[in-house]
Amino acid sequence: MAPICIKTVLISESVDPRCRAILEENGIRVTEKQNMKKEELIAEIKDYDGLVVRSATKVTADVINAADNLKIIGRAGTGVDNVDVDAATKKGIIVMNTPSGNTISAAELTCALLMSLSRNVPQATMSMKQGNWDRKKFMGAELYGKVLGIVGLGRIGKEVATRMQAFGMRTIGYDPITPPEVSASWGVEQMSLEKLWPQCDYITVHTPLMPSTVGLLNDETFAKCKTGVKVVNCARGGIIDEEALLRALESGQCGGAGLDVFIEEPPKNRSLVNHPNVISCPHLGASTKEAQARCGEDIALQIVDMVNCKNLVGAVSLNPDATGKQPSGNVEAVADGRSYKASGSVQGGVPILLELSGSVFRQPVSLTGNLLFLQASADPQLLPSVAGALASEGVRIESFSAPVDHTGDVWYCVGLSSLLQDLNVLKPLVKNVAQLSI
Numbered sequence: 118m119a120p121i122c123i124k125t126v127l128i129s130e131s132v133d134p135r136c137r138a139i140l141e142e143n144g145i146r147v148t149e150k151q152n153m154k155k156e157e158l159i160a161e162i163k164d165y166d167g168l169v170v171r172s173a174t175k176v177t178a179d180v181i182n183a184a185d186n187l188k189i190i191g192r193a194g195t196g197v198d199n200v201d202v203d204a205a206t207k208k209g210i211i212v213m214n215t216p217s218g219n220t221i222s223a224a225e226l227t228c229a230l231l232m233s234l235s236r237n238v239p240q241a242t243m244s245m246k247q248g249n250w251d252r253k254k255f256m257g258a259e260l261y262g263k264v265l266g267i268v269g270l271g272r273i274g275k276e277v278a279t280r281m282q283a284f285g286m287r288t289i290g291y292d293p294i295t296p297p298e299v300s301a302s303w304g305v306e307q308m309s310l311e312k313l314w315p316q317c318d319y320i321t322v323h324t325p326l327m328p329s330t331v332g333l334l335n336d337e338t339f340a341k342c343k344t345g346v347k348v349v350n351c352a353r354g355g356i357i358d359e360e361a362l363l364r365a366l367e368s369g370q371c372g373g374a375g376l377d378v379f380i381e382e383p384p385k386n387r388s389l390v391n392h393p394n395v396i397s398c399p400h401l402g403a404s405t406k407e408a409q410a411r412c413g414e415d416i417a418l419q420i421v422d423m424v425n426c427k428n429l430v431g432a433v434s435l436n437p438d439a440t441g442k443q444p445s446g447n448v449e450a451v452a453d454g455r456s457y458k459a460s461g462s463v464q465g466g467v468p469i470l471l472e473l474s475g476s477v478f479r480q481p482v483s484l485t486g487n488l489l490f491l492q493a494s495a496d497p498q499l500l501p502s503v504a505g506a507l508a509s510e511g512v513r514i515e516s517f518s519a520p521v522d523h524t525g526d527v528w529y530c531v532g533l534s535s536l537l538q539d540l541n542v543l544k545p546l547v548k549n550v551a552q553l554s555i
Protein backbone atom coordinates (compact mmCIF):
# COMPACT_ATOMS: atom_id res chain seq x y z
CA MET A 118 0.00 0.00 0.00
CA ALA A 119 1.37 3.40 -0.92
CA PRO A 120 1.72 5.90 1.92
CA ILE A 121 -1.20 8.12 2.89
CA CYS A 122 0.10 11.47 4.04
CA ILE A 123 -1.40 12.54 7.37
CA LYS A 124 0.40 15.57 8.82
CA THR A 125 -2.41 17.19 10.79
CA VAL A 126 -5.22 15.73 12.85
CA LEU A 127 -8.14 17.49 14.52
CA ILE A 128 -9.57 15.82 17.64
CA SER A 129 -13.05 17.27 18.09
CA GLU A 130 -14.08 15.53 21.32
CA SER A 131 -12.76 14.39 24.67
CA VAL A 132 -10.49 11.51 23.64
CA ASP A 133 -7.92 9.87 25.93
CA PRO A 134 -4.60 11.82 25.95
CA ARG A 135 -2.75 8.70 24.69
CA CYS A 136 -4.35 9.34 21.29
CA ARG A 137 -2.71 12.74 20.94
CA ALA A 138 0.58 11.47 22.40
CA ILE A 139 0.84 8.55 19.95
CA LEU A 140 0.00 10.73 16.94
CA GLU A 141 2.55 13.38 17.99
CA GLU A 142 5.25 10.77 18.69
CA ASN A 143 4.77 9.80 15.05
CA GLY A 144 5.25 13.31 13.73
CA ILE A 145 1.58 14.24 13.31
CA ARG A 146 0.47 17.72 14.44
CA VAL A 147 -2.63 17.49 16.62
CA THR A 148 -5.20 20.16 17.47
CA GLU A 149 -7.92 19.53 20.04
CA LYS A 150 -11.09 21.63 19.78
CA GLN A 151 -14.25 20.52 21.50
CA ASN A 152 -17.92 21.56 21.35
CA MET A 153 -17.66 23.14 17.87
CA LYS A 154 -20.90 24.15 16.17
CA LYS A 155 -21.49 22.75 12.67
CA GLU A 156 -20.35 26.00 10.98
CA GLU A 157 -17.19 26.12 13.09
CA LEU A 158 -16.36 22.52 12.19
CA ILE A 159 -16.99 23.21 8.49
CA ALA A 160 -14.61 26.19 8.64
CA GLU A 161 -11.98 24.32 10.69
CA ILE A 162 -11.94 20.96 8.90
CA LYS A 163 -10.41 22.38 5.67
CA ASP A 164 -6.98 22.49 7.30
CA TYR A 165 -6.74 18.86 8.44
CA ASP A 166 -5.75 15.52 6.93
CA GLY A 167 -7.42 13.55 9.71
CA LEU A 168 -10.35 13.93 12.11
CA VAL A 169 -10.82 11.95 15.34
CA VAL A 170 -14.32 11.93 16.86
CA ARG A 171 -16.55 10.13 19.36
CA SER A 172 -20.34 10.10 18.99
CA ALA A 173 -21.16 13.78 19.56
CA THR A 174 -19.50 15.25 16.44
CA LYS A 175 -21.93 15.01 13.54
CA VAL A 176 -19.74 14.40 10.51
CA THR A 177 -22.44 15.13 7.95
CA ALA A 178 -22.13 15.34 4.15
CA ASP A 179 -21.78 19.15 4.52
CA VAL A 180 -18.78 18.73 6.78
CA ILE A 181 -17.27 16.05 4.53
CA ASN A 182 -17.75 18.12 1.38
CA ALA A 183 -15.98 21.07 3.02
CA ALA A 184 -13.04 18.87 4.02
CA ASP A 185 -10.71 19.49 1.11
CA ASN A 186 -7.70 17.70 2.59
CA LEU A 187 -9.36 15.09 4.76
CA LYS A 188 -8.18 11.51 4.20
CA ILE A 189 -9.32 9.77 7.34
CA ILE A 190 -12.10 9.98 9.92
CA GLY A 191 -11.16 7.99 13.02
CA ARG A 192 -13.96 7.06 15.41
CA ALA A 193 -12.55 6.43 18.90
CA GLY A 194 -15.39 4.02 19.68
CA THR A 195 -17.79 1.70 17.92
CA GLY A 196 -20.84 3.37 16.36
CA VAL A 197 -20.25 5.33 13.16
CA ASP A 198 -23.87 6.49 12.80
CA ASN A 199 -22.70 10.08 13.45
CA VAL A 200 -20.53 9.87 10.32
CA ASP A 201 -22.01 9.96 6.82
CA VAL A 202 -20.00 6.94 5.67
CA ASP A 203 -21.47 7.00 2.16
CA ALA A 204 -20.50 10.67 1.65
CA ALA A 205 -17.00 9.89 2.99
CA THR A 206 -16.67 6.86 0.71
CA LYS A 207 -17.68 8.93 -2.33
CA LYS A 208 -15.06 11.53 -1.43
CA GLY A 209 -12.34 8.92 -0.93
CA ILE A 210 -12.13 9.43 2.83
CA ILE A 211 -11.44 6.35 4.93
CA VAL A 212 -13.64 5.86 8.00
CA MET A 213 -12.21 3.72 10.81
CA ASN A 214 -13.59 2.73 14.20
CA THR A 215 -12.26 0.82 17.21
CA PRO A 216 -14.85 -1.94 17.39
CA SER A 217 -13.81 -3.74 20.56
CA GLY A 218 -12.32 -1.10 22.90
CA ASN A 219 -15.51 -0.36 24.82
CA THR A 220 -17.28 -3.75 24.74
CA ILE A 221 -16.75 -4.57 28.42
CA SER A 222 -17.69 -1.09 29.63
CA ALA A 223 -20.92 -1.05 27.60
CA ALA A 224 -21.80 -4.54 28.85
CA GLU A 225 -21.09 -3.59 32.48
CA LEU A 226 -23.30 -0.48 32.28
CA THR A 227 -26.10 -2.60 30.79
CA CYS A 228 -25.81 -5.00 33.73
CA ALA A 229 -25.78 -2.06 36.16
CA LEU A 230 -29.03 -0.74 34.67
CA LEU A 231 -30.63 -4.21 34.78
CA MET A 232 -29.71 -4.54 38.45
CA SER A 233 -30.80 -0.98 39.26
CA LEU A 234 -34.15 -1.60 37.57
CA SER A 235 -34.74 -4.74 39.61
CA ARG A 236 -34.09 -3.00 42.97
CA ASN A 237 -34.90 0.70 42.31
CA VAL A 238 -31.42 1.72 43.46
CA PRO A 239 -31.41 5.20 41.84
CA GLN A 240 -34.93 6.05 43.03
CA ALA A 241 -34.13 4.86 46.58
CA THR A 242 -30.94 6.92 46.58
CA MET A 243 -32.84 10.05 45.53
CA SER A 244 -35.41 9.40 48.26
CA MET A 245 -32.67 9.00 50.91
CA LYS A 246 -31.05 12.25 49.78
CA GLN A 247 -34.39 13.96 50.29
CA GLY A 248 -34.28 12.82 53.94
CA ASN A 249 -36.72 9.89 53.61
CA TRP A 250 -36.51 6.30 54.91
CA ASP A 251 -39.08 4.56 52.72
CA ARG A 252 -38.71 0.78 52.83
CA LYS A 253 -42.13 -0.10 51.37
CA LYS A 254 -42.06 2.07 48.28
CA PHE A 255 -38.98 0.43 46.83
CA MET A 256 -39.93 -3.23 46.96
CA GLY A 257 -37.95 -4.97 44.22
CA ALA A 258 -37.86 -8.37 42.54
CA GLU A 259 -34.99 -10.85 42.23
CA LEU A 260 -33.24 -11.31 38.91
CA TYR A 261 -32.74 -14.96 39.83
CA GLY A 262 -34.90 -17.21 37.66
CA LYS A 263 -36.08 -14.37 35.42
CA VAL A 264 -35.79 -14.34 31.63
CA LEU A 265 -33.53 -11.82 29.89
CA GLY A 266 -34.08 -11.29 26.16
CA ILE A 267 -31.00 -10.02 24.36
CA VAL A 268 -31.62 -8.59 20.90
CA GLY A 269 -28.26 -8.41 19.14
CA LEU A 270 -25.76 -11.11 20.05
CA GLY A 271 -22.50 -9.51 18.99
CA ARG A 272 -19.62 -8.67 21.30
CA ILE A 273 -21.63 -6.66 23.84
CA GLY A 274 -24.70 -8.93 23.83
CA LYS A 275 -22.46 -11.89 24.58
CA GLU A 276 -20.73 -10.19 27.53
CA VAL A 277 -24.10 -9.10 28.97
CA ALA A 278 -25.41 -12.67 28.68
CA THR A 279 -22.53 -14.33 30.49
CA ARG A 280 -22.60 -11.75 33.32
CA MET A 281 -26.37 -11.93 33.89
CA GLN A 282 -26.25 -15.75 33.85
CA ALA A 283 -24.16 -15.40 37.03
CA PHE A 284 -27.31 -13.93 38.65
CA GLY A 285 -29.30 -17.01 37.66
CA MET A 286 -31.11 -15.37 34.73
CA ARG A 287 -32.20 -17.47 31.77
CA THR A 288 -30.82 -15.77 28.65
CA ILE A 289 -32.63 -15.98 25.34
CA GLY A 290 -31.86 -13.91 22.27
CA TYR A 291 -32.05 -13.07 18.60
CA ASP A 292 -29.39 -12.15 16.07
CA PRO A 293 -29.50 -12.42 12.27
CA ILE A 294 -25.77 -13.17 11.97
CA THR A 295 -24.58 -15.10 15.03
CA PRO A 296 -25.56 -18.74 14.45
CA PRO A 297 -27.70 -20.34 17.20
CA GLU A 298 -25.02 -22.98 17.97
CA VAL A 299 -22.50 -20.23 18.66
CA SER A 300 -24.77 -18.30 21.05
CA ALA A 301 -25.82 -21.61 22.63
CA SER A 302 -22.14 -22.22 23.48
CA TRP A 303 -22.31 -19.14 25.74
CA GLY A 304 -25.71 -19.99 27.14
CA VAL A 305 -28.10 -18.00 24.94
CA GLU A 306 -30.97 -19.85 23.30
CA GLN A 307 -31.85 -18.13 20.02
CA MET A 308 -35.37 -17.80 18.68
CA SER A 309 -37.44 -15.53 16.46
CA LEU A 310 -38.47 -12.16 17.89
CA GLU A 311 -42.10 -13.30 17.77
CA LYS A 312 -41.23 -16.13 20.19
CA LEU A 313 -38.89 -13.99 22.27
CA TRP A 314 -41.15 -11.03 23.17
CA PRO A 315 -43.76 -12.88 25.28
CA GLN A 316 -41.15 -14.78 27.33
CA CYS A 317 -39.02 -11.92 28.65
CA ASP A 318 -39.06 -10.28 32.07
CA TYR A 319 -36.27 -7.99 30.86
CA ILE A 320 -35.18 -7.02 27.34
CA THR A 321 -31.89 -5.39 26.38
CA VAL A 322 -30.99 -4.27 22.87
CA HIS A 323 -27.46 -4.44 21.43
CA THR A 324 -27.85 -3.75 17.70
CA PRO A 325 -26.60 -0.87 15.58
CA LEU A 326 -29.23 1.72 14.59
CA MET A 327 -30.21 0.95 10.99
CA PRO A 328 -33.46 0.85 9.06
CA SER A 329 -34.26 -2.69 10.24
CA THR A 330 -33.70 -1.82 13.93
CA VAL A 331 -35.40 1.60 14.16
CA GLY A 332 -38.39 1.17 16.49
CA LEU A 333 -37.70 -2.54 17.06
CA LEU A 334 -39.66 -2.13 20.27
CA ASN A 335 -42.82 -0.22 19.31
CA ASP A 336 -46.52 -0.23 20.26
CA GLU A 337 -47.07 -3.53 18.47
CA THR A 338 -44.07 -5.35 19.94
CA PHE A 339 -44.63 -3.95 23.46
CA ALA A 340 -48.15 -5.41 23.25
CA LYS A 341 -46.61 -8.85 22.60
CA CYS A 342 -44.45 -8.61 25.75
CA LYS A 343 -45.33 -9.67 29.30
CA THR A 344 -47.14 -6.96 31.24
CA GLY A 345 -44.52 -5.09 33.26
CA VAL A 346 -41.54 -6.05 31.08
CA LYS A 347 -38.45 -3.93 31.84
CA VAL A 348 -36.24 -2.71 29.03
CA VAL A 349 -32.68 -1.41 28.70
CA ASN A 350 -31.12 0.52 25.83
CA CYS A 351 -27.38 1.12 26.03
CA ALA A 352 -27.02 0.82 22.23
CA ARG A 353 -28.58 3.67 20.23
CA GLY A 354 -31.53 5.97 20.76
CA GLY A 355 -34.45 5.01 18.53
CA ILE A 356 -34.06 1.21 18.66
CA ILE A 357 -36.79 1.44 21.31
CA ASP A 358 -39.40 3.85 19.95
CA GLU A 359 -39.40 6.62 22.56
CA GLU A 360 -43.07 7.59 22.21
CA ALA A 361 -44.18 3.95 22.32
CA LEU A 362 -42.01 3.43 25.41
CA LEU A 363 -43.65 6.37 27.17
CA ARG A 364 -47.10 5.01 26.33
CA ALA A 365 -46.10 1.54 27.57
CA LEU A 366 -44.71 3.00 30.82
CA GLU A 367 -47.88 4.99 31.38
CA SER A 368 -50.14 1.98 30.79
CA GLY A 369 -47.96 -0.29 32.92
CA GLN A 370 -47.25 -2.58 29.94
CA CYS A 371 -43.62 -1.61 30.52
CA GLY A 372 -42.59 -1.75 34.19
CA GLY A 373 -39.37 0.24 33.88
CA ALA A 374 -36.68 1.37 31.49
CA GLY A 375 -32.94 1.92 31.80
CA LEU A 376 -31.79 4.32 29.10
CA ASP A 377 -28.24 5.38 28.32
CA VAL A 378 -29.01 6.68 24.83
CA PHE A 379 -31.64 8.90 23.22
CA ILE A 380 -32.75 9.85 19.71
CA GLU A 381 -31.68 13.42 20.49
CA GLU A 382 -28.68 13.82 22.80
CA PRO A 383 -29.11 15.57 25.14
CA PRO A 384 -32.88 15.00 24.92
CA LYS A 385 -34.89 18.23 24.80
CA ASN A 386 -38.09 16.34 25.49
CA ARG A 387 -37.64 15.21 29.13
CA SER A 388 -40.82 13.07 29.39
CA LEU A 389 -38.90 9.80 29.51
CA VAL A 390 -36.07 11.05 31.71
CA ASN A 391 -38.58 12.45 34.22
CA HIS A 392 -40.79 9.36 34.31
CA PRO A 393 -40.61 7.75 37.78
CA ASN A 394 -39.96 4.28 36.33
CA VAL A 395 -37.12 5.41 34.08
CA ILE A 396 -33.50 5.47 35.16
CA SER A 397 -31.12 7.13 32.76
CA CYS A 398 -27.55 8.15 32.05
CA PRO A 399 -26.07 10.70 29.61
CA HIS A 400 -24.60 8.13 27.12
CA LEU A 401 -22.02 6.76 29.56
CA GLY A 402 -21.61 3.25 28.06
CA ALA A 403 -18.03 3.85 26.98
CA SER A 404 -17.19 6.39 29.66
CA THR A 405 -14.68 4.43 31.71
CA LYS A 406 -10.96 5.07 32.03
CA GLU A 407 -10.23 1.65 30.57
CA ALA A 408 -12.51 1.93 27.52
CA GLN A 409 -11.34 5.43 26.73
CA ALA A 410 -7.68 4.42 27.05
CA ARG A 411 -8.23 1.48 24.69
CA CYS A 412 -10.25 3.44 22.11
CA GLY A 413 -7.92 6.48 22.14
CA GLU A 414 -4.84 4.33 21.80
CA ASP A 415 -6.37 2.00 19.20
CA ILE A 416 -7.51 4.78 16.86
CA ALA A 417 -4.15 6.55 17.05
CA LEU A 418 -2.25 3.32 16.34
CA GLN A 419 -4.59 2.50 13.45
CA ILE A 420 -3.95 5.93 11.90
CA VAL A 421 -0.18 5.57 12.39
CA ASP A 422 -0.28 2.07 10.87
CA MET A 423 -2.10 3.47 7.88
CA VAL A 424 0.47 6.25 7.44
CA ASN A 425 3.20 3.60 7.69
CA CYS A 426 1.51 1.44 5.01
CA LYS A 427 0.50 -1.32 7.40
CA ASN A 428 -2.96 -2.88 7.61
CA LEU A 429 -6.20 -0.92 7.54
CA VAL A 430 -7.42 -2.28 10.86
CA GLY A 431 -10.98 -1.17 11.66
CA ALA A 432 -11.64 0.41 8.26
CA VAL A 433 -15.38 0.64 7.70
CA SER A 434 -15.05 2.38 4.35
CA LEU A 435 -12.45 2.78 1.67
CA ASN A 436 -12.78 4.36 -1.72
CA PRO A 437 -10.70 3.07 -4.62
CA ASP A 438 -9.36 6.60 -5.03
CA ALA A 439 -8.70 7.17 -1.35
CA THR A 440 -4.97 6.87 -1.59
CA GLY A 441 -4.54 8.09 -5.13
CA LYS A 442 -1.34 6.17 -5.60
CA GLN A 443 -2.17 2.76 -4.21
CA PRO A 444 -1.79 -0.13 -6.63
CA SER A 445 -5.21 -0.91 -7.99
CA GLY A 446 -6.54 -2.93 -10.82
CA ASN A 447 -9.50 -4.37 -12.61
CA VAL A 448 -10.01 -7.96 -13.61
CA GLU A 449 -12.67 -9.59 -15.71
CA ALA A 450 -13.51 -13.25 -15.13
CA VAL A 451 -15.80 -15.35 -17.26
CA ALA A 452 -17.67 -18.29 -15.66
CA ASP A 453 -20.71 -20.19 -16.89
CA GLY A 454 -20.78 -17.91 -19.93
CA ARG A 455 -21.15 -14.80 -17.73
CA SER A 456 -18.60 -12.07 -17.27
CA TYR A 457 -17.77 -10.66 -13.82
CA LYS A 458 -15.79 -7.45 -13.35
CA ALA A 459 -13.87 -6.86 -10.15
CA SER A 460 -11.67 -4.02 -9.01
CA GLY A 461 -9.43 -3.76 -6.01
CA SER A 462 -5.98 -3.03 -4.72
CA VAL A 463 -3.24 -4.42 -2.51
CA GLN A 464 -2.85 -3.09 1.03
CA GLY A 465 -0.12 -4.24 3.37
CA GLY A 466 0.44 -7.21 1.05
CA VAL A 467 -3.23 -8.25 1.25
CA PRO A 468 -5.40 -8.10 -1.88
CA ILE A 469 -8.51 -6.02 -1.28
CA LEU A 470 -11.73 -6.22 -3.26
CA LEU A 471 -13.55 -2.92 -3.63
CA GLU A 472 -16.13 -3.60 -6.31
CA LEU A 473 -17.67 -6.65 -7.91
CA SER A 474 -19.77 -6.29 -11.07
CA GLY A 475 -21.18 -2.90 -10.09
CA SER A 476 -21.53 -3.52 -6.33
CA VAL A 477 -19.18 -1.18 -4.46
CA PHE A 478 -18.55 -2.70 -1.02
CA ARG A 479 -19.24 -0.48 1.97
CA GLN A 480 -16.37 -2.26 3.75
CA PRO A 481 -13.30 -3.19 1.70
CA VAL A 482 -13.10 -6.99 1.48
CA SER A 483 -9.75 -8.57 2.44
CA LEU A 484 -9.26 -11.42 0.04
CA THR A 485 -8.04 -13.92 2.64
CA GLY A 486 -9.59 -17.02 4.20
CA ASN A 487 -12.80 -18.70 3.08
CA LEU A 488 -15.02 -16.36 1.11
CA LEU A 489 -18.52 -16.73 -0.27
CA PHE A 490 -19.81 -14.35 -2.95
CA LEU A 491 -23.58 -14.07 -3.30
CA GLN A 492 -25.62 -12.16 -5.83
CA ALA A 493 -29.20 -11.57 -4.70
CA SER A 494 -31.89 -8.94 -4.71
CA ALA A 495 -31.44 -6.56 -1.78
CA ASP A 496 -33.65 -7.95 0.98
CA PRO A 497 -33.29 -7.63 4.77
CA GLN A 498 -34.26 -11.30 5.09
CA LEU A 499 -31.32 -12.47 2.96
CA LEU A 500 -28.71 -12.49 5.72
CA PRO A 501 -30.81 -14.40 8.30
CA SER A 502 -31.80 -16.95 5.64
CA VAL A 503 -28.20 -17.40 4.48
CA ALA A 504 -26.96 -17.62 8.10
CA GLY A 505 -29.56 -20.32 8.77
CA ALA A 506 -28.62 -22.33 5.68
CA LEU A 507 -24.91 -22.08 6.54
CA ALA A 508 -25.49 -23.04 10.18
CA SER A 509 -27.39 -26.15 9.08
CA GLU A 510 -24.19 -27.17 7.25
CA GLY A 511 -22.01 -26.41 10.30
CA VAL A 512 -20.49 -23.26 8.73
CA ARG A 513 -20.21 -20.00 10.70
CA ILE A 514 -20.32 -16.46 9.29
CA GLU A 515 -17.14 -14.62 10.33
CA SER A 516 -17.55 -11.40 8.37
CA PHE A 517 -20.09 -9.77 6.10
CA SER A 518 -19.63 -7.07 3.47
CA ALA A 519 -22.65 -5.41 1.91
CA PRO A 520 -22.71 -3.03 -1.05
CA VAL A 521 -23.21 0.72 -0.69
CA ASP A 522 -26.17 0.76 -3.07
CA HIS A 523 -29.06 -1.52 -2.15
CA THR A 524 -31.14 -1.55 -5.31
CA GLY A 525 -31.70 -4.42 -7.72
CA ASP A 526 -29.45 -7.49 -7.75
CA VAL A 527 -26.33 -6.82 -5.73
CA TRP A 528 -23.26 -8.73 -4.56
CA TYR A 529 -22.44 -9.57 -0.95
CA CYS A 530 -19.25 -11.12 0.36
CA VAL A 531 -19.34 -13.39 3.40
CA GLY A 532 -16.29 -14.66 5.32
CA LEU A 533 -16.84 -18.29 6.38
CA SER A 534 -15.37 -20.52 9.10
CA SER A 535 -14.97 -23.21 6.40
CA LEU A 536 -16.05 -23.74 2.80
CA LEU A 537 -19.47 -25.23 2.17
CA GLN A 538 -19.53 -28.87 1.04
CA ASP A 539 -22.41 -28.17 -1.30
CA LEU A 540 -23.33 -24.73 -2.66
CA ASN A 541 -26.75 -26.04 -3.67
CA VAL A 542 -28.08 -25.31 -0.15
CA LEU A 543 -27.86 -21.60 -1.02
CA LYS A 544 -29.19 -21.76 -4.56
CA PRO A 545 -32.89 -21.28 -3.60
CA LEU A 546 -31.93 -18.03 -1.82
CA VAL A 547 -29.63 -16.33 -4.34
CA LYS A 548 -29.19 -15.60 -8.05
CA ASN A 549 -25.50 -16.49 -8.17
CA VAL A 550 -23.12 -17.97 -5.65
CA ALA A 551 -19.42 -18.82 -5.64
CA GLN A 552 -16.88 -19.60 -2.93
CA LEU A 553 -13.13 -19.66 -2.72
CA SER A 554 -10.37 -20.20 -0.18
CA ILE A 555 -7.37 -17.87 -0.37
Ligand SMILES: O=C(O)[C@H](O)COP(=O)(O)O
Pocket residue numbers: 171172173193194195196197219352400401402403404
Ligand atom coordinates in the same frame (compact mmCIF):
# COMPACT_ATOMS: atom_id res chain seq x y z
O1 LIG B 1 -20.56 3.74 19.84
C1 LIG B 1 -19.87 3.81 20.87
O2 LIG B 1 -18.66 3.51 20.84
C2 LIG B 1 -20.50 4.18 22.17
O3 LIG B 1 -21.84 4.54 22.00
C3 LIG B 1 -19.74 5.24 22.91
O4 LIG B 1 -19.83 6.50 22.33
P1 LIG B 1 -18.90 7.68 22.89
O5 LIG B 1 -17.50 7.42 22.44
O6 LIG B 1 -19.46 8.95 22.32
O7 LIG B 1 -18.99 7.66 24.40
